[in-house]
Amino acid sequence: MNALQTFPPTRTAALERLARFVPHAGRDYAARRNYDLGPGRHDGVSTLSPYLRHRLLTEEEVLQAVLGRHSHKAAEKFIQEVYWRTYWKGWLEMRPSVWSSYRAGLIQRWDEVQTQSGLRHEWEAACRGETGIACFDHWAQELVQTGYLHNHARMWFASIWIFTLRLPWELGADFFLRHLLDGDPASNTLSWRWVAGLQTKGKNYVARASNIAKYTEGRFSPVHQLAQGEVAPLDGPPHPPRMDAPTGDSFDPSLPTALILHEEDLSPGWLFDLGLKPVATATVQAASDLSPLQPAPHVAAFKEAALQEAADRWADRLGPVTQGLSDAGALNAWARDTGAVQVVTPYAPVGPTAALLAGVDALPLRRALRPYDAAAWPFATAGFFKFKEKIPRLIADLKGLRAA
Ligand SMILES: Cc1cc2nc3c(=O)[nH]c(=O)nc-3n(C[C@H](O)[C@H](O)[C@H](O)COP(=O)(O)OP(=O)(O)OC[C@H]3O[C@@H](n4cnc5c(N)ncnc54)[C@H](O)[C@@H]3O)c2cc1C
Structure with a gap:
């Protein structure tokens, strides 16, 4: 399958x-x-x-x-x-610069992969599941084929990537983000940082053969293959100062309004409950900005099909729908053409969609934050x-x- x-x-x-x-x-x-x-x-x-x-x-x-x-x-x-x-x-x-620092670090590491043949070789072997560590190779291939890994496998994999293979953590986080169907800027980046010991300062997660053997019910037992003994956490800068949590924008539903739907929230029913009646809707696709490399075909296909399905599900509430806009210029041109005076969108948390929406300025953009997140x-x-x-x-x- x-x-x-x-x-x-x-x-x-x-x-x-x-x-x-x-x-x-x-x-x-x-x-x-x-x-x-x-x-x-x-x-x-x-x-x-x-x-x-x-x-x-x-x-x-x-x-x-x-x-x-x-x-x-x-x-x-x-x-x-x-x-x-x-x-x-x-x-x-509350610390969005942790995402931008990850992105900047990733671009640097990617340059190194392209210019250092030793690193490139090791990175390719890890991504293809050809390291000789059977469990790791299995998980690399499971991820590429299925778009999913069990939480424990993610922890073990990230730990082996960082502390046994000694590959840059940003390249591992990127490998996950390009292949996981649930790939998420917050959960993925911060979990990789947590394994590395950058998130909870000085505390890293070290995969042990006995733990892997126990929780895979003996499918794997990488005795003597993993980093042994005291394994030092990675060192990094302190956390940036904390900003206030976003509160989102209110909007006046009686005004002619255009709606932008995106992959961060494909259940827009709560906006209709607030009285929103869009004159037109656009869906946006920001998947290609997840990484300097192309995301796996199944990731892009999942997002595209999910957006289409959401648009079909709510067809009677959305007005005319323009599908799959992927740059701010196209979104601004669309917004101007709708005849609306404001654009409403579910609040997009830190990540490629939020970056894309930051360029929408043809009309006032109201980012509505779900009460669940606001609380x-x-x-x-x-x-x-x-x-x-x-x-x-x-x-x-x-x-x-x-x-x-
Ligand atoms: C290195 C690493 C990278 C990860 N990258 C991602 C990612 O990109 N996207 C992602 O959604 N999760 C990520 N996780 C967290 C977790 O592994 C997955 O959410 C979980 O495995 C999903 O499987 P599930 O739905 O069966 O989880 P369940 O155990 O059934 O949990 C239910 C739901 O709770 C949430 N959840 C569970 N565990 C976590 C967790 N540790 N952190 C955050 N949310 C959690 C998920 O939304 C999940 O669907 C990562 C964990 C690690 C260690």
Whole structure:
């Protein structure tokens, strides 16, 4: 099965997957979530990430479905994982220069790959899964073929990339971003930084053969193949000063309005609930800006099909739809032609879509922030441990919303 057969880019597929997973979100998840049993056997986890990443399914929907079936206590582990995503998004929103520094570092590393044949050879071997470390080679190939890796495999892979193969972390993060269907500027960059020891200063994640053997149920046992003993974390600059969390823009729904839909939020129903009646809609494609290299065909295809599906799903609310604009010039020309006086778009967090939208200036651009993000992001001030304490309160607000 190819990536899009395993992960059909539709909301229906996302809802079916959620329905199958919900009964297992409690005790089963807590017991089985750390086991990576290989492609086709990832049923200890939800595999919802490509859908959550593009909000074909929202975090709120997932949390509400799970809490409709389990107590908070029973599903605590799963709920915390969903909030890891929210935490990373909030953390990066308040320190956006961490993304630009990653991008600048990546361009430098990419120059080095092109000019240093030794590095190029090692980088190619790692990306092709030809290093001779069986588990690592398997995960490289699983990622390229399926667009997904189990969380534990991502941790082991990143750790081996950085500390055993001694390759630059930015090139590994880029390899993930170009191939993961859920590739996300916040979750991916900050998780790679976390493994490297740059995110939680001085604390790195070191993959051990015994841990891999245990949680792959003996499929792999890379004894004597991994970095051994004390493995020092990477060194890097301190975190940049924290900015305020974004609050988003309000908009007047009675004005003639054009809507921009993008891959960061493909569930625009909440905007229609606020009274939005677009005179026209454009969808944007920023996938080619994920990396200096081309993203894998399945990544671009997933995003394109998901955007198309969202536009079809909401066809009766969108007005005429212009598909797949990929530069600010085209968006500005489109906006001027719509006859609207403002453009509304779901807030795009740090990443290529936000960078593209920053060039839209033909009309006032109103970035509407979901209440879910507005409530949670300001708490991502420090580590996850501190953020985690706020989860019960955030959940209580969700329940309030449901009852309202
Ligand atoms: C090096 C590295 C890179 C990663 N890159 C990404 C990425 O680009 N995009 C991405 O969505 N996740 C990323 N993750 C986090 C995590 O591995 C995936 O979200 C998870 O494996 C997705 O599988 P699932 O849907 O079955 O997760 P489940 O265990 O079922 O969790 C449910 C949901 O919670 C969220 N989630 C779970 N764990 C994490 C986590 N540690 N951090 C953030 N969100 C989490 C995801 O949205 C996931 O769909 C990365 C982790 C590491 C270690």
